[in-house]
Amino acid sequence: MISANQLTKQFTTKERGSTFSWRGKTRKITAVDKVSFEAEDGKITGLLGPNGAGKTTTLRMLSTLLTPDSGKATIDGADLATQKVAIRQKLGVLGDAKGIYWRLSPRENLLYFAKLQGMNRADAERRATQLIDELGLGALADRPTQGFSQGERMKVAIARALIHDPQTVLLDEPTNGLDIMSTRSMRELIRGLRAQGKCVLFSSHIMQEVSALCDRVVIIAKGRVVFDGTPPEVLAQSGASTLEDGFVRLIGSDEGLFA
Amino acid sequence: MSVFSFSRASVVARKEWVDLLRDRKSIFWALFAVSISGPLVLCILYFVAKSVSERIDKTTAPIVNVAFAPDLVRHLERRGIKIDPEPADYRDRVKRGELDAVIVIEPDFQQAMAEGRPAKITLITESSRDRSAPIAAKLSREIERYAARIGSERLMLRGVSPVVASPVRVEELDLSSPEQRGARLLQVMSFYALFAGLMGAIAAALDVTAGERERQTLEPLLTTPVTAMELAVGKWFAVSAVNLLAVTISLTGFLVALQFVPLAKLGIPFSFGVREFAGFMAVLVPFAFMVPAVLLAIGAAGKTAKEAQSSLSIGASMVGLLPMISFLRQSQPPWWDALVPVNGQYATLSKVLRSETIPTLDWAAMWLIPAVIIAIALVGFSRTLSNEKLLAGR
Ligand SMILES: Nc1ncnc2c1ncn2[C@@H]1O[C@H](COP(=O)(O)OP(=O)(O)O)[C@@H](O)[C@H]1O
Ligand SMILES: [Mg+2]
Numbered sequence: 001m002i003s004a005n006q007l008t009k010q011f012t013t014k015e016r017g018s019t020f021s022w023r024g025k026t027r028k029i030t031a032v033d034k035v036s037f038e039a040e041d042g043k044i045t046g047l048l049g050p051n052g053a054g055k056t057t058t059l060r061m062l063s064t065l066l067t068p069d070s071g072k073a074t075i076d077g078a079d080l081a082t083q084k085v086a087i088r089q090k091l092g093v094l095g096d097a098k099g100i101y102w103r104l105s106p107r108e109n110l111l112y113f114a115k116l117q118g119m120n121r122a123d124a125e126r127r128a129t130q131l132i133d134e135l136g137l138g139a140l141a142d143r144p145t146q147g148f149s150q151g152e153r154m155k156v157a158i159a160r161a162l163i164h165d166p167q168t169v170l171l172d173e174p175t176n177g178l179d180i181m182s183t184r185s186m187r188e189l190i191r192g193l194r195a196q197g198k199c200v201l202f203s204s205h206i207m208q209e210v211s212a213l214c215d216r217v218v219i220i221a222k223g224r225v226v227f228d229g230t231p232p233e234v235l236a237q238s239g240a241s242t243l244e245d246g247f248v249r250l251i252g253s254d255e256g257l258f259a
Numbered sequence: 260m261s262v263f264s265f266s267r268a269s270v271v272a273r274k275e276w277v278d279l280l281r282d283r284k285s286i287f288w289a290l291f292a293v294s295i296s297g298p299l300v301l302c303i304l305y306f307v308a309k310s311v312s313e314r315i316d317k318t319t320a321p322i323v324n325v326a327f328a329p330d331l332v333r334h335l336e337r338r339g340i341k342i343d344p345e346p347a348d349y350r351d352r353v354k355r356g357e358l359d360a361v362i363v364i365e366p367d368f369q370q371a372m373a374e375g376r377p378a379k380i381t382l383i384t385e386s387s388r389d390r391s392a393p394i395a396a397k398l399s400r401e402i403e404r405y406a407a408r409i410g411s412e413r414l415m416l417r418g419v420s421p422v423v424a425s426p427v428r429v430e431e432l433d434l435s436s437p438e439q440r441g442a443r444l445l446q447v448m449s450f451y452a453l454f455a456g457l458m459g460a461i462a463a464a465l466d467v468t469a470g471e472r473e474r475q476t477l478e479p480l481l482t483t484p485v486t487a488m489e490l491a492v493g494k495w496f497a498v499s500a501v502n503l504l505a506v507t508i509s510l511t512g513f514l515v516a517l518q519f520v521p522l523a524k525l526g527i528p529f530s531f532g533v534r535e536f537a538g539f540m541a542v543l544v545p546f547a548f549m550v551p552a553v554l555l556a557i558g559a560a561g562k563t564a565k566e567a568q569s570s571l572s573i574g575a576s577m578v579g580l581l582p583m584i585s586f587l588r589q590s591q592p593p594w595w596d597a598l599v600p601v602n603g604q605y606a607t608l609s610k611v612l613r614s615e616t617i618p619t620l621d622w623a624a625m626w627l628i629p630a631v632i633i634a635i636a637l638v639g640f641s642r643t644l645s646n647e648k649l650l651a652g653r
Contacts, residue, residue, distance in 0.1 A: 063482045066647055085484050093482040099475030103281040104274075115270040116483040144281070160479065 002039040007071035031057040033223035039201045044194050046214035047203040054223040055203035056096045059172050063093045092166035098157040102146040106156045110163050117164035131159040151182030171202035207247040221251035267485050271493025279463050289462040294505045297451025298512030305520040321346040324364040334405045359391035360384045360398050449608035456547045459505025463498040464554035469567035487645035491637050498551040506543045538611035546604050549629035552636035559643040
């Protein structure tokens with residue numbers, strides 16, 4: 001169970017005045033602006049928004065990578081500001097960066113993270129084997145991951161996020177760059193997590209994807225929450241006939257959709 | 260945040276160690292090249308020294324107009340120098356390097372000698388060619404020795420003691436013991452052992468810092484309970500182990516190389532035995548742990564591998580220049596020179612080779628100064644690892 005309350009994050013960026021000026025102007029951009037929502041256990045919550053909306057920044061704050069400028073959040077009652085270690089143990093994160101170690105095999109990648117999560121050797125090995133079987137990585141399990149396809153690498157990355165069997169799972173655009181077959185198996189996996197009673201929060205910029213999976217949709221645009229409800233409510237609130245039109249109307253423009 | 264966990268740090272260290280050694284392409288070969296270069300240079304130096312001494316032993320003297328100075332020819336032959344009479348186009352051949360030096364005797368040599376005028380001999384050389392210099396010097400020395408002999412004979416004929424003509428006699432007393440003379444050639448060893456400890460870590464440090472970021476694995480790592488300090492310590496330990504491997508291979512290479520190059524035959528009595536090996540290790544172990552800490556702190560600040568690589572190479576070559584100061588310095592080094600990293604190590608290694616006793620203070624400097632630098636560098640490194648700005652990759 002995630003509860004985010006008025007989360008806000010600003011970034012200062014430097015702008016080059018011209019090629020020859022030493023110090024550019026600094027500009028503050030509010031990437032996430034007072035974002036509040038809840039994600040419940042046993043439900044899939046979709047964080048939907050165009051590129052640059054602030055999805056990754058929100059998920060990074062929830063996974064303790066970034067410190068919010070203001071606002072609060074709790075995960076299963078643990079406070080983001082004060083209980084970072086507890087939160088890191090509760091969370092499984094497939095973040096914006098999904099790299100794996102390519103000189104290590106999938107099994108070694110998984111065992112590394114299992115040990116960092118404090119699992120003992122026997123548990124770690126059992127869990128790694130279980131995930132490798134579930135994701136159909138059996139034939140590749142002990143080969144260096146160099147040369148793996150995008151889908152295979154994504155599988156290793158998601159298995160790594162789930163290695164310590166976390167109650168809450170954050171997935172940042174988990175189907176980005178995947179082909180249809182891989183996308184389908186990723187969806188199956190996410191549904192499987194819901195069936196186990198996990199709290200799943202995943203982000204996407206594709207309305208269809210969210211509507212196909214989610215029990216609840218939080219739409220953010222330019223850092224702000226512009227909609228919070230079920231997929232059918234998207235149509236009702238926007239007055240549009242298709243989900244995609246509804247999405248575009250809710251975010252106020254179609255700019256950023258293709259950025 | 261949370262207490263430092265040694266078990267998590269060692270998990271990081273073990274993973275990085277395995278990961279690094281699997282990188283055949285860059286790390287493995289860099290390690291190999293770095294560790295083998297010292298022993299290789301030693302072998303090359305030995306063969307150069309050997310061929311020079313052989314060439315000097317087998318000197319031949321090309322002489323033009325050899326018939327005009329039979330006495331000189333006899334002198335040279337007695338001194339074991341073979342005569343090559345009347346070489347053709349000798350000027351060109353000296354220029355081209357086919358002849359090292361040529362003695363030209365003037366046609367009126369004997370007449371001038373008889374009349375007591377200075378008899379002229381020209382020694383044609385090419386002074387810009389280092390290879391020929393020892394031969395030319397040897398010929399010139401022999402001609403002077405011949406002249407001196409004639410001179411003293413003349414004085415004696417006139418009833419004057421030859422001692423009168425040499426008011427000053429220079430005698431060289433070389434204070435360096437034979438071991439010390441050998442150590443000079445083998446300072447190469449101090450230099451290359453330090454070089455191994457410096458370069459052995461670069462590729463590895465790059466891989467665990469900028470490489471980690473570039474492969475997009477730093478962010479997932481930081482979502483686990485591992486703290487930035489545990490990551491820093493683990494990575495430092497693994498890179499240091501790789502570096503120590505480079506140093507050990509390099510020193511072992513020296514040991515092996517010295518079995519095959521009989522320096523004693525060149526009059527360089529030299530020992531690099533267990534005592535010296537242990538002395539080297541006592542200096543190089545803390546050094547091998549210090550260098551990676553510094554490199555990691557520098558490398559982590561780079562946003563891309565390329566950026567990190569250039570700052571690392573600059574850092575490493577600056578450090579590599581430090582011993583040059585000791586090489587070139589004419590005066591006594593100041594007292595604090597022993598405290599400067601790299602310089603201090605270099606000086607202590609040289610003392611080990613010269614079999615000098617090393618004061619306790621020097622040993623303290625060899626261990627305490629790296630310890631302080633490691634602590635500072637690791638704090639800096641862990642700060643960078645957890646820096647939000649670098650994390651988001653902007
Ligand atoms: N580290 C950063 N420094 C500066 N600006 C950033 C940084 N991270 C994100 N931003 C900016 O914040 C906004 C939101 O970005 P992000 O959260 O990545 O959006 P999304 O994941 O929804 O595409 C964008 O305008 C982006 O350029
Ligand atoms: Mg994003």
